[in-house]
Amino acid sequence: MSVMTDSLAHPARSEIRIESVLHALADPVRLLFVRELARCGCEGAPCGSIELPVTKSTRTHHLRILREAGVISMRPEGTARISTLRREDLDTLYPGLLDSILTAAH
Template identity: 80%
Template sequence: MAEVLPHPERSEIQIESVLQALADPVRLRFVRELAKLGCDGAPCGSIDLPVTKSTRTHHLRILRESGVISVRPEGTSRISTLRRDDLDALYPGLLDSILAAKR
């Protein structure tokens, strides 16, 4: 059975952690791609990022631990999903504003 990774509860998500996670261009790119895919999420390796596998793992851990994404095991893959409902409930309009910002 695949390891279940720890995620913060909605009440534990802090704005500082979210903003810090989204401030990195690689992580922001990953979140933008997840947002385009919708609520079903995507296997972690299916979104093209200009980094090594170990660096990708690091970026996904930061996004997960900050509460921006959730990661669940599915077979031999890990599926990443944007925690839009949680972020919208805690910080209305923040995610939409960040995703809409010019690059």
């Protein structure tokens, strides 16, 4: 069952599918965002703090794809939304996948 976080649906760990994760990470902009988020640490980062070469509306689209695939979670904090990499969930479901993708040559 999906988990709701302030009106944003996040898939439960059991709902995360490899096809969705790979699709989400196949896009260069989304992969850039995930790499930067991984470097930021476990606390996450405000969505707009990671520079991406796209417009705000396109950024929103990319973040939605990542969230719905279960790659990131988003939570409200004041007027910002904080994105966090769902590393524990991904590592549990697909051991080594995220590390392989994050360390692969650009």
